[in-house]
Each structure stands twice: as structure tokens, then as C-alpha cells.
Amino acid sequence: MGPRPGDRRCRWPRIQIPGAEDEWTGELAYAVGLLATDGGLTGGKSVGLTSKDRCLIEVFKSCIGAQAPIGRNGSAYRVQVTDVRFHRWLESIGITPRKSLTLGALVVPSGLLVHAIRGLLDGDGSIYTGFTVPNRRRYPDHVYQRLNVRFHSASLKHIQWLRVVVEKERGLQGWVTVQRKKSLGDRHAPMHVLRYSKHESMRLLEWLYANPMSPRLDRKWRKWIAFREAGKPTRTWHRRGAAQPATIPGTPE
DSSP: OOOOOOOOTTOOOOOOOOGGGGOOOOHHHHHHHHHHHHEEEEETTTEEEEESSSHHHHHHHHHOOOOOEEEEEEEEEEEEEEHHHHHHHHHHTTTTTOOTTTOOOOOOGGHHHHHHHHHHHHHHHEEEEEETTTTTOOOOTOOOEEEEEEEESOOOOHHHHHHHHHHHHHOOOEEEEEEEEEETTTTTEEEEEEEEOOHEEEEHHHHHTTTTTSOOOOHHHHEEEEEHHHHHOEEEESSSOOEEEOOOOOOOO
16 A cells, blocks of 8 residues: 555655666656756755646656655646655756756766756747748748747856757757846846757757657647648758758658
8 A cells, every 4th residue: 555645654765866877767867857947956855846837747757756746836836756865866966956046067978968958948948930921022922930949047057068068969059148137036147048040950859859759748849740740841051152952850852
């Protein structure tokens, strides 16, 4: 008979913590990415994740093997896991209490960085898609398909680390901007945004969603699939030389 909800004396099973790199899983790396964005460490022993997407909380619980109940935090959902060992381990890999301004590199095995970055995207990133007509008066039928991937963080150090990692793994450069001010108690910190152009976003999302069995937030994944299924040819423009035609990956030329 398992622990009963509401019983303060019940003990949930401990989270399995990897002792070496080969003991990591893609699910755990993804959960680390979520915690680095929408999660937090409190009280020296508790780990929590808050999101407006209940399904994301469910995926997170499944990834770490937690059985803690899901509660409400205003208009959002929240799960809190009490596990001192898990708390200390997260601190050792770069996730610390009050991390908004101090978050830096995440210590994740290189082969599993794709899962951690997908967690960062699902936690506090965005995929923008749409259509625009660049010159509606002269070329009203020229419709341009737009795609833009963005990562947000109040910590410039974390954004810079992420940019370097993605460039090393996929050769994508992106660029960093300051979007707005974020209120953090009595302080106001700039919100740093790592952005990728349309063609870099295509390559990035192909990498992040290459394995259909990997954990993900379906809402964002469906935006990428809808973009691909639109199948509108596009062109990559270079500063020198003639333009090179390109097609959306996964669609017929």
C-alpha cells in the first residue's frame, strides 16, 4: 500500500541521482532544463516547478520519477518534491536558490545537452511562427513564412553560455538582445533574449525534435510541425555571391 495523499508522515520514493555521466538519461537532462527556467530550490531540501501547462508538470514528474501531488499556485500549477539529496545534487550542477540573476552554465553531459536545451525552450523559451507580406503594395502575393526561436533569462551569464553551447553543437550563432525589464523583488533586471533567425531556427528545431520519443511540451512542438507542414519554399540569402535556394527540412523540393 502506497503513501496516502495528505498524510504528512508519508515518504515519497527518492529521486534517482546519477553517480556518473553514463548514468544520466535524456529525461533527467530535460528535467534539469525545466528546473533551470521554471523551477526553484527552497529551504535546503525542496525542489519545485511551476507552470501554466499542467501537462508540462506531468512530464517533469515522469522524467524524475516523482509521485508528489500537483497543486495550484494562483493561475498556474505547481509540484514540490522534498528530497535533500536531489536538492544538493541540483546545486552541484549549476541550479541554485534565487537563480534568476546568478544562473550560469549547466553541468550536463555533452551527449545529452540537446535534451537540456529542449527543457530550457519548453520552460522559458518561445517559438514564433506566422506569415507576413514584406511589400504589400507592390507584391501583395509575396507571402513570407516566419519562424523565430527565442530563449529568455534575466541572467546574461546563462544566455551567453547557452549561445556558446548551441554554436559548438550545431554551428548556430544567434544574437542576444535586451527585451524588457523584469521585476525581481525590489530590483529591476534586464531580460536577456537569445534569438535565432528563421534558417537557424529551422536547423535548431530539427535537432531538438529529432527523436519523437523524447520528452517535450506538445504545444510548442506542434507549432514547429505546423510550420514544416506548410511546406512553403524559402531562400537563404548570403552577403556575397548568388542566393542559394533552400527548402524546409522534411518537405519535398
